Amino acid sequence: GDSVTQMEGPVTLSEEAFLTINCTYTATGYPSLFWYVQYPGEGLQLLLKATKADDKGSNKGFEATYRKETTSFHLEKGSVQVSDSAVYFCALSGIWSGNTGKLIFGQGTTLQVKP
Amino acid sequence: EAQVTQNPRYLITVTGKKLTVTCSQNMNHEYMSWYRQDPGLGLRQIYYSMNVEVTDKGDVPEGYKVSRKEKRNFPLILESPSPNQTSLYFCASSASGQESSYEQYFGPGTRLTVT
Numbered sequence: 444g445d446s447v448t449q450m451e452g453p454v455t456l457s458e459e460a461f462l463t464i465n466c467t468y469t470a471t472g473y474p475s476l477f478w479y480v481q482y483p484g485e486g487l488q489l490l491l492k493a494t495k496a497d498d499k500g501s502n503k504g505f506e507a508t509y510r511k512e513t514t515s516f517h518l519e520k521g522s523v524q525v526s527d528s529a530v531y532f533c534a535l536s537g538i539w540s541g542n543t544g545k546l547i548f549g550q551g552t553t554l555q556v557k558p
Numbered sequence: 559e560a561q562v563t564q565n566p567r568y569l570i571t572v573t574g575k576k577l578t579v580t581c582s583q584n585m586n587h588e589y590m591s592w593y594r595q596d597p598g599l600g601l602r603q604i605y606y607s608m609n610v611e612v613t614d615k616g617d618v619p620e621g622y623k624v625s626r627k628e629k630r631n632f633p634l635i636l637e638s639p640s641p642n643q644t645s646l647y648f649c650a651s652s653a654s655g656q657e658s659s660y661e662q663y664f665g666p667g668t669r670l671t672v673t
Contacts, residue, residue: 477661486648487601487664532601536661545591545616546650546662552646 445470449533449549456523456556464518464552465509466533474535475518476500476509477546481530490518490531523556530554560585562665564649569672571639579634579668581649589652590632591616591662592624594645601648607632608654639672646670 450465468474473502478500479551491500496511516533533549565625571577583590593616603616607626608614621643623635634649636643646669652664 476663481665487650488665489661489663492661545606546601548601550598550600 445535445547446475447533447535447547448548449531451550451552452530453553453555456554458525458556458558460521460556462518462520462523462554463524464531464533464554466516466518466549468514468516468533468535470514470535473511476507476536477536478505478507478516478518479532479534479548481551484531487532509558512548523554525556525558528554528556562649562651562663564647564665564668565657566668567636567666568669570673572673573640574638577636577639577670579636579647579649579670581632581665582630583632583636583663584630585650585651585653585663586629587651587663588629589662590626591650591652592622592632592634593648593650594618594644595648595667604634604647617650636670639670641672644670644672 447468475494477492479487480486480490491502493500493509499508507516507518529555530551532551534546536546565580588609592604593601594630595601602618604622605624607613610629613624646667648663652662
């Protein structure tokens with residue numbers, strides 16, 4: 444079945460460091476890919492998305508490119524801030540027709556940024 | 559403001575006492591879903607609904623019920639809660655159809671403790 448694998452955390456970085464959180468997936472067809480972020484005590488917020496191969500999603504300085512050849516959707520940010528400390532989830536959603544429409548999540552990666 | 563609301567945000571109850579967690583969205587979305595989030599297990603889908611009066615089981619439906627009498631509301635019912643249903647619950651909604659990218663919008667979460 445469809446699945447998402449994320450790098451294990453926690454990831455601890457100093458402010459202004461470069462961030463990469465790896466995400467790979469297995470899926471039939473051509474899923475849409477997402478990164479969600481969960482700040483402490485809050486719900487999940489959509490961070491960015493990509494709906495087809497080679498699409499690049501970007502938001503708040505974060506980027507991820509949909510790589511069909513490597514089935515990956517790695518999250519990157521050039522310079523992290525303390526306020527980026529959160530749990531990051533990679534997720535996929537299959538085609539609508541004949542699908543449950545559910546999101547399949549990775550396990551989540553905790554990012555802690557120190558001043 | 560487009561949003562998904564859940565109530566209550568926090569609930570402590572005892573084994574066997576029926577409870578309902580409400581979920582409402584104001585985006586006219588067809589699709590709604592419930593997830594539970596547990597440490598080490600990530601997010602798992604409980605039930606989903608493709609439209610009014612159409613519901614189906616997700617990955618972990620045991621011990622839960624749902625209904626979808628109106629498009630905007632999708633309550634989660636625990637008829638006889640047990641301690642293993644202690645968890646953080648999220649409601650989500652999404653547009654459907656060809657023009658949708660299937661991204662889901664999440665509520666703020668309901669932290670349930672069953673003693």
